[in-house]
Amino acid sequence: MARKIGLYGILAYVVYGLFFYWYLFYFADSSLQFEYEGSKADPATFLNGRELMLTEEYSKIRNLLFFLSTPFEWLFYLFILLLGFGNAFKKWAENSSKFKFVRTAIYLFWLSLFAFIATTPLNYISYSLSKSYNISTQSFSSWMKDELIDFWINFGMMIIIVAVLYWLINKSRKRWWLYAWLLSVPFTLFMMFLQPVVIDPLYNDFYPLKNKELETKILNLADKAGIPAEHVFEVNMAEKTNALNAYVNGIGSNSRIVLWDTTLNRLSDDQILFIMAHEMAHYVEKHIYFGIAGYLLLSLVGLYLTAKLMEYVIGKWGNALRIPAVNDIRSLPLFLMILSMLLFISSPLSNFVSRYQESRADHYAIEMTQNTEAAIGTFQELTRAGLSQVNPPLLVKIFRYGHPTMLERISMLEDYEINNKAKTNE
Template sequence: MARKIGFYAMLAYVVYGFLVYGYLFYFADTSLPFEYQGSRADPATFMNARELMLSEEYSKIRNLMFFLSAPLEWLIYLLILLLGLSRAFKKWGQETTKNKFGQAAIYVIWLSFFTFLLTFPLSYLSYNLSRTYNISTQSFPSWMKDELIDFWVSYGMMLVIVFVLYWLINKSRKFWWLFAWLLSIPFTLFIMFLQPVVIDPLYNDFYPLKNKELEGKILELASRADIPAEHVFEVNMAEKTNALNAYVTGIGTNSRIVLWDTTLNRLNDDQILFIMAHEMAHYVEKHLYIGIAGYLLLSLVGLYLTARVMNWAIQGYGKDLKVGDIGDIRSLPLFLMIISMLAFAASPLSNFVSRYQETRADRYAIEMTDHPEAAITSFQELSQAGLSQVNPPLLVKIFRYGHPTMLERISRLEEYEIQKRNREAESP
C-alpha cells in the first residue's frame, strides 16, 4: 500500500506540473484589455520591446516555479514518511542520546537537512533564473550564505516549536491544538519584535538614511500622519538585486521604515515620497495589527483542522506512513505537510485581504502627496526593475499577489489624475 500511495502521489505531481505549465504557457491570458491599450498602464508605453519579451518569459517561468514548489514540499514530506526515513531519524536520535531535547534536536536536524537537500535544486534554479534575467546581482557565495542562514534560523525556531508541540500533544491529546495556538500568540509577537533588530541584520546591513534632506521630507510626511518616527533606514540591496522595494517592519519600539538603496538610486524624491506615504498608510490604518489578528485566526482554524486530519490519517494509514501515534515525533512530516497544504489553500483569502489593504494604502498615499505623475512613474519603474507582468493570469493573481496588479494600480491613479485636472479646471 505504501508503494501505491507513493506512486500515485508522484504521478499526481507530474500531472499537476503539466497542467500548470499548460495553463501558464498556453491558456492564460495576459493581454491588456482594449480599453487600457495606449494608457499609462500599458507596458508598451514604458517598456521597450526587449523588456516586454523578457517580462513575459521571466514571469511565466517564475510563476511555474512557484506553483511547483509547494506541492514538491508536500511530496517530500510524504516520501519521508513512506520510505521510513522519519522512523530512521528518530532511531538515530535515540541511539545518540537519552536526553529528550537532544533526541528532538537530532531528529529535526536530519529532517531539515533532507528537505533542504531535496528542495535545493528548485531553489538554485530560482536563483539562477533571477541572475539570467538580471533581477539578481548576487554572487553564488553570497546567495549560499543567505541560504545557510535561512537553514539555521529556521532550524532553531523549528526545534523550539517541535519540542513544545509534542510535549503539548502528549499532555493533552484532545486540546493540544488549542494550547499550541495560545502559545503561538506571544511567540509570534516576540519574533516580529525581534525581526528588525536581530534577524534582518543577519542578511543585510541597515543604517540611517544618508540623504538627510530626503529623510527630512519623509519625517515631515510622518509628522503629518502622526507617526512617531525618528529615523528612516536604508539597506544595501544593490549587491543582491536590481529590484526596488520599501517596507515597514517590526512592532512597538522596534518598528522601522526601510528603503532599499536600489529604490534610492533609481527613483526621484517625489516618487520615493509617494512610496513612503504608502508605507505610512499601513501604520496609520493599523494594517500590521489587522494582519497579525488575521494570521492568528487562520492559525487557530489551521491547527484545529491539522489535528483532525492527522488523527484521520494515522488511524487509516498509520501503518503505511510508519507512524502509530500522533504524539510520536515521527508524525512531524505529516504535521508539516498538512500545515503547508492548509496555508496554500488559505493564500487566496489572505492575498485578497492584503490586496484590499494595499489599495487603501495607495489611495492614502496619493491623497497625501497629491502627485499622480510621481505615483504613476514610480509604479512603472517598479514594473521595469522587476520585469513584472502588468496584467498577470487570474490564478497567479489569486495565489501569488498580495498587491493589486500594476494594471489596477496605475489605472486608478490615472482616474485620480483626471479628477484632479477636472477639479483644477472648475476652480476659479
C-alpha cells in the same frame, strides 16, 4: 498500500505540474483589454520591445517555479514517511542521547537537512533564473550564505516549537492544538519585535539614511501622518538585486522605516515620498495589527484542522506511513505537510485581504502626496526593475499577488488624475 500512495502522489504532482505549464504558457492571456491600450498602464508605452519580451518570459518561468515548489514540499514529506526515513531519524536520535529534548533536536536536524538537500535544486534554479534575467546581482557564495542562514534560523526556531508542540500533544491529545495556538500568540509578537534588530541584520547591513535632505522630507511626511518616526534606514541590497522595495516592519519601539538602496538609486525624491506615504498608510490604518489578528485567526483554524486531519490520516493510513500515533515524533512530516497544504489553500483569502489593504494604502498615498506623475512613474519603474507582468493571469493573481496588479494600481491613479482635473475645472 505504501507503493500505491507513493505512485498516486507522483502522478498527482506530474498532472498538477503539466496543468500549470499548459495554463501559464499556452492558455493564460496577460494582454490588456482594448480600453487600456495606449494608457499609462500599457507596458508598451514605458517598456521597450526587449523588456516586454523578457517580462513575459521571466514571469511565466518564475510563476511555474512557484506553483511547482510548494507541492514538491508535500511530496518530499510524503516520501520521508513512506520510505521510512522518519524511523531512521528517530533511531539515530535515540542512539545519540538519553535526553528527550536532545533527541528531538537530532531528529529535527536530520529532517531539516534532508529537506534542505531536496529543495536546494529548485531554489538554485530560481536564483539562476533571476540572475540570468538581471534581477539578481548576488554572487553564488552570497546566495549560499543566505540559504545557510535560513537553515540555521529555521532549525533553531523549530527546535523550540517542535519540542513544545509534542510536549503539548503528549499532555492533551484532544486540545493540544488550542494550547499550541495560545502559546503561538506571544511567540509571534516576540518574533515580530526581534525581526528588525536581530534577524534582518544577519542578511544585510542597515544604517541611517545617508541623504539627510530626503530623510527630513520623509520625517515631515511621517509627522503629517501622525507617525512617531525618528529615523529612516537604508539597506544595502544593490549587491544582491536590481529590484526595488521599501517597507515598514517591526512593532512597538522596534518598528522601522526601511528603504532599499536600489530604490534610492533609481527613483526620484517625489517617487520615494509616494512609496513612503504608501508604507505610512499601513501604520495609520493599523494594517500591521489587523494582519497579526488575521494571521492568529487563520493559525487557530489551521491548527484545529491539522489536528483533525492528522487523527484521520493516521487512523486510516498510519501503517503505510509508518506513524504509530499522533504523539510520536515520526508524525512531524505529516504535521508539516498538512499545515503547508492548508496555508496554500488559504493563500487566496489572505492575498485578497492583503490586496485590499495595499489598495487602501495606494489611495492614502496619492491623497497625501497629490503627485500622480510621480506615483505612476514609481509603478512603471517597479515593473521595469522586477520584470513584472502588468496584467498577470488570474490564478497567478489569486495565489501570488498580495498587492493589486500594476494595471489596477496605475489605472486607479489615472482615474484619480482625471477626477481631480474635473473638480478643478468645475
